[in-house]
Amino acid sequence: MNQSNTPTSGVSVDSERRPRVALFVTCLVDLFRPSVGFAAVKLIEDAGCEVHVPAAQTCCGQPAYNSGDKADTREIAEQVIEAFEGFDFIVAPSGSCGAMLKKHYPELFAGDPAWEGRANAFSEKCHELVSFLTDVMMVRDTGAALSAEVTYHDSCSGLRELGIKEQPRKLLGAVDGLTLREMKDPDVCCGFGGTFCVKYPDISNSIVTKKTGNIDASKADMLLAGDLGCLMNMAGKLKRAGSSVEFRRVAEVLAGMTDTPPIAGSGK
Amino acid sequence: MSARDSILTKIRQVNVAGSDDTARKQAVAARLSDSPRGIVPARGQLPDSERRALFEAMAQKFAATISSVADYSDIPRAVSGYLREHNLPADIRIGDDERLAKAGWDKERTLEIRHGASDGGDMTAVSHALAGIAETGTVALASGTDNPTTLNFLPEHHIVVLKASDIDGDLESIWDRLREKFGKGQMPRALNLVTGPSRSGDIEQKILLGAHGPRALHLIIVDE
Amino acid sequence: MQLTSDRFKQQAQKALVDAQLQRALLNVEKGFIGKRQMAADALPEFEALRDNARDIKNHTLAHLDLYLEAYEKKVTEAGGIVHWAENAEDARRIVLDICRKAGTKTVNKGKSMITEEIDLNDYLAANGITPVETDLGEYIIQLRGEHPSHIIAPAVHLNKEQVEGDFRRVHTHLAEARDLSEPAALLSEAREVLRKQYFEAKVGITGANFLIAETGSSVIVTNEGNGDLTQTLADVHVVVASIEKMVPTLEDTAQILRLLARSATGQDMSCYTTYSTGPRREGDPDGPKEYHVVLLDNGRSSMLGTEYQEMLRCIRCGACMNHCPVYQSVGGHAYGSVYPGPMGAVLTPSLNGIEKTGQLPNASTFCGRCEAVCPMRIPLPKMMRHWREREFEKHLTPATARYGLKLWAFFAKRPKLYRLAVSFGIPALSALGGTKHRFRALPFAGGWTRHRDLPAPEGRTFQQQWQQREALKQNVDQKRAA
Ligand code: SF4
Numbered sequence: 001m002n003q004s005n006t007p008t009s010g011v012s013v014d015s016e017r018r019p020r021v022a023l024f025v026t027c028l029v030d031l032f033r034p035s036v037g038f039a040a041v042k043l044i045e046d047a048g049c050e051v052h053v054p055a056a057q058t059c060c061g062q063p064a065y066n067s068g069d070k071a072d073t074r075e076i077a078e079q080v081i082e083a084f085e086g087f088d089f090i091v092a093p094s095g096s097c098g099a100m101l102k103k104h105y106p107e108l109f110a111g112d113p114a115w116e117g118r119a120n121a122f123s124e125k126c127h128e129l130v131s132f133l134t135d136v137m138m139v140r141d142t143g144a145a146l147s148a149e150v151t152y153h154d155s156c157s158g159l160r161e162l163g164i165k166e167q168p169r170k171l172l173g174a175v176d177g178l179t180l181r182e183m184k185d186p187d188v189c190c191g192f193g194g195t196f197c198v199k200y201p202d203i204s205n206s207i208v209t210k211k212t213g214n215i216d217a218s219k220a221d222m223l224l225a226g227d228l229g230c231l232m233n234m235a236g237k238l239k240r241a242g243s244s245v246e247f248r249r250v251a252e253v254l255a256g257m258t259d260t261p262p263i264a265g266s267g268k
Numbered sequence: 269m270s271a272r273d274s275i276l277t278k279i280r281q282v283n284v285a286g287s288d289d290t291a292r293k294q295a296v297a298a299r300l301s302d303s304p305r306g307i308v309p310a311r312g313q314l315p316d317s318e319r320r321a322l323f324e325a326m327a328q329k330f331a332a333t334i335s336s337v338a339d340y341s342d343i344p345r346a347v348s349g350y351l352r353e354h355n356l357p358a359d360i361r362i363g364d365d366e367r368l369a370k371a372g373w374d375k376e377r378t379l380e381i382r383h384g385a386s387d388g389g390d391m392t393a394v395s396h397a398l399a400g401i402a403e404t405g406t407v408a409l410a411s412g413t414d415n416p417t418t419l420n421f422l423p424e425h426h427i428v429v430l431k432a433s434d435i436d437g438d439l440e441s442i443w444d445r446l447r448e449k450f451g452k453g454q455m456p457r458a459l460n461l462v463t464g465p466s467r468s469g470d471i472e473q474k475i476l477l478g479a480h481g482p483r484a485l486h487l488i489i490v491d492e
Numbered sequence: 493m494q495l496t497s498d499r500f501k502q503q504a505q506k507a508l509v510d511a512q513l514q515r516a517l518l519n520v521e522k523g524f525i526g527k528r529q530m531a532a533d534a535l536p537e538f539e540a541l542r543d544n545a546r547d548i549k550n551h552t553l554a555h556l557d558l559y560l561e562a563y564e565k566k567v568t569e570a571g572g573i574v575h576w577a578e579n580a581e582d583a584r585r586i587v588l589d590i591c592r593k594a595g596t597k598t599v600n601k602g603k604s605m606i607t608e609e610i611d612l613n614d615y616l617a618a619n620g621i622t623p624v625e626t627d628l629g630e631y632i633i634q635l636r637g638e639h640p641s642h643i644i645a646p647a648v649h650l651n652k653e654q655v656e657g658d659f660r661r662v663h664t665h666l667a668e669a670r671d672l673s674e675p676a677a678l679l680s681e682a683r684e685v686l687r688k689q690y691f692e693a694k695v696g697i698t699g700a701n702f703l704i705a706e707t708g709s710s711v712i713v714t715n716e717g718n719g720d721l722t723q724t725l726a727d728v729h730v731v732v733a734s735i736e737k738m739v740p741t742l743e744d745t746a747q748i749l750r751l752l753a754r755s756a757t758g759q760d761m762s763c764y765t766t767y768s769t770g771p772r773r774e775g776d777p778d779g780p781k782e783y784h785v786v787l788l789d790n791g792r793s794s795m796l797g798t799e800y801q802e803m804l805r806c807i808r809c810g811a812c813m814n815h816c817p818v819y820q821s822v823g824g825h826a827y828g829s830v831y832p833g834p835m836g837a838v839l840t841p842s843l844n845g846i847e848k849t850g851q852l853p854n855a856s857t858f859c860g861r862c863e864a865v866c867p868m869r870i871p872l873p874k875m876m877r878h879w880r881e882r883e884f885e886k887h888l889t890p891a892t893a894r895y896g897l898k899l900w901a902f903f904a905k906r907p908k909l910y911r912l913a914v915s916f917g918i919p920a921l922s923a924l925g926g927t928k929h930r931f932r933a934l935p936f937a938g939g940w941t942r943h944r945d946l947p948a949p950e951g952r953t954f955q956q957q958w959q960q961r962e963a964l965k966q967n968v969d970q971k972r973a974a
Contacts, residue, residue, distance in 0.1 A: 385778035
């Protein structure tokens with residue numbers, strides 16, 4: 001693995017010891033796709049960090065936040081900050097949970113004397129997995145190999161709230177044997193939108209249908225993305241249509257952990 | 269309470285903090301007198317010849333056509349040429365602009381010239397622009413007896429005469445010109461910034477030229 | 493128009509199966525998205541201009557009372573008349589009075605969303621004055637008895653065959669055998685029909701893109717030239733504009749103009765940008781003899797100082813709806829309000845209350861593309877979330893969603909209990925998924941599985957596996973130590 005020696009981040013880390021990273025697993029990864037969690041652990045450890053998984057974590061609170069339930073969101077956020085603030089970095093294998101921790105927690109506590117400072121300090125340490133690897137740990141090559149033609153979907157929160165666009169493409173470019181075939185409009189929403197897809201299933205379906213059309217047209221045999229929610233949505237749609245495209249979280253490929261069955265299975 | 273007072277009171281309840289409102293009043297007075305420029309694109313900040321080239325390129329991008337003449341006395345011939353080329357009747361509508369009046373229209377004997385506002389019956393009108401704006405290929409036209417506003421919109425063909433030295437780099441330069449001519453805070457009744465002939469994209473978002481305004485915009489640049 | 497935002501879902505469903513509409517909606521992407529991107533990319537200062545435009549409007553709003561007064565003074569100096577209207581009803585009445593005094597039977601209208609907001613056309617018609625829309629798109633939808641489905645492209649929901657049908661139905665004085673198969677022929681016909689109308693109305697009504705405090709000018713931005721004909725040929729020009737159209741100076745309009753056309757249609761500049769200041773002057777050969785401005789509040793002042801204040805920066809460019817995946821899927825009419833798309837999802841509840849409009853801020857994936865393209869940097873998703881918060885506080889959220897959320901939050905706030913529940917539930921669900929690793933249907937997941945399969949969990953949860961791994965590690969370490 002190629003990397004520079006010193007992490008570059010606003011957070012000062014004692015150079016004598018390895019950075020202590022707390023993994024925010026995210027509820028979907030915890031419940032539906034633990035292998036993404038283990039891929040994240042491997043990537044972070046390979047980058048020279050020590051990984052911890054605080055037990056007191058459930059969800060980042062986004063479902064409540066986006067449903068207008070601010071009180072519950074705050075309680076959940078306080079619980080997360082308490083469990084994670086003691087680490088050097090907090091890393092989440094998801095753009096949307098990453099954005100919740102990094103961007104929305106500070107908003108949630110703005111003007112609250114007891115929590116504002118803590119939320120801001122916490123936010124400073126938060127990173128989405130791939131950007132943590134490339135922007136903080138300066139990883140350029142994860143040493144993985146995969147013979148496949150893949151296409152990459154930019155999940156909305158990661159792209160627009162955290163500015164993740166080039167980072168995964170750079171790391172994928174270093175994967176041996178992998179070819180990236182960009183689809184049309186990789187940066188357009190897949191129609192998941194958290195609770196949106198069950199509140200407005202027909203609109204969501206119309207949006208995901210355009211997306212899966214673009215995936216098909218790319219002729220790639222695998223779709224990668226940075227958010228499990230979007231992946232489950234796109235995979236569920238294409239699998240229903242009998243497609244053989246495989247769906248994986250980008251971390252699985254970067255960690256060289258592609259022996260688990262893909263999301264929603266590999267069969268048609 | 270009048271609607272005016274009620275609206276202003278509501279706004280003040282939010283905007284005015286405390287009893288002393290001097291700072292806000294000063295800020296407004298300063299802004300209105302200083303007119304800060306903000307960001308002026310580098311695109312138009314060019315030496316004369318390049319600025320003119322940019323103006324022409326941008327105007328053509330928006331489907332204006334361009335020709336140039338050495339001085340005002342060449343304009344009647346250029347106009348007649350344009351009419352012939354487009355199979356247009358040999359009559360034009362024109363305002364009282366002195367520069368145009370002195371161009372010597374009697375040289376073009378067959379050309380009929382009407383003055384004043386357009387009544388909707390003109391195929392072609394000729395106006396003189398206040399200035400050109402290179403950054404967007406726009407011409408600025410000020411209303412008045414010199415260049416009636418109806419000439420800019422009713423005829424099918426609009427010919428606009430523009431002095432090469434009146435081509436500015438940016439929109440901000442127009443404000444300077446207007447202030448010089450009319451005074452700070454004063455405007456002509458109508459200032460028309462015209463960029464290409466009229467168009468519409470309202471049917472299936474396909475852009476078509478010639479909506480309600482002129483179908484063609486022709487610029488004659490005077491080099492003198 | 494009648495507000496039907498409470499039926500958004502049903503209206504959306506209808507829109508999704510309307511083949512004609514779906515075909516027309518493809519033009520949104522073709523007509524706007526790539527063009528906007530190219531225009532923005534071609535201007536290196538574009539992003540800096542967005543910051544500056546935001547600051548200009550923020551400054552203006554913080555001094556709005558003072559700028560309105562300065563503006564009024566300048567309009568009056570130029571011989572114009574300013575009328576203040578607190579609400580739609582006031583505004584309608586003022587316009588009707590002006591029309592009656594002018595003794596006109598018909599008025600021409602330039603494209604204006606604000607007159608849609610106050611339902612001016614219906615009101616004038618009910619009072620014996622015929623309003624005629626002169627913008628091509630507006631003209632078409634007026635013939636159809638519809639409302640705009642987009643704030644800058646009112647007829648974007650239609651295909652040319654539909655327009656042809658309308659023209660044949662209404663323009664019966666023209667030869668039946670004429671060829672109207674191409675958009676160009678339709679445009680020519682509208683031009684011809686409306687030409688006569690411009691000279692018939694004594695009153696021309698336009699909106700305004702800006703009102704300028706420095707000079708007392710109103711500004712309209714158009715491509716067709718209809719707005720200019722409307723206001724120049726009438727005896728009386730009436731500008732209807734809401735108070736947040738104010739900007740301090742001419743310079744400020746230049747800053748925002750550089751964003752407006754690029755964001756709206758991808759043009760560097762629209763065809764016609766017109767600054768109007770007062771009525772015809774001494775010796776002027778043309779222009780209106782009277783110039784009126786109806787300054788309308790209609791809920792704006794109540795947005796000041798709230799978390800929705802930033803919405804008042806909106807310049808109605810339409811970029812947010814062009815880039816919205818929901819708008820692209822259902823079109824503008826489904827929203828059931830004057831303003832559709834993301835900007836409507838924020839503005840409509842502000843103007844009409846959240847009670848009947850709650851679906852609008854909910855019908856968003858929060859993909860953030862609207863905010864990413866909004867030239868005025870309006871945080872639309874954030875404000876939609878604020879509306880969801882108001883809804884939740886007022887207990888307007890549907891009961892099932894509310895209880896579901898509460899149940900979920902109960903567990904989410906209790907990690908130990910949560911662990912316990914999922915450590916049984918998830919492996920069981922995984923086993924149910926079988927070798928296909930997905931479900932075609934599942935109780936309580938109908939919203940999901942109606943259109944797609946649900947991927948099955950892999951097996952035990954990450955936390956279960958991780959704890960096992962850590963325990964094993966500890967065992968090994970202890971044995972080593974022993
Ligand atoms: S909210 Fe922004 S993008 Fe939408 S119409 Fe207003 S200014 Fe344009």
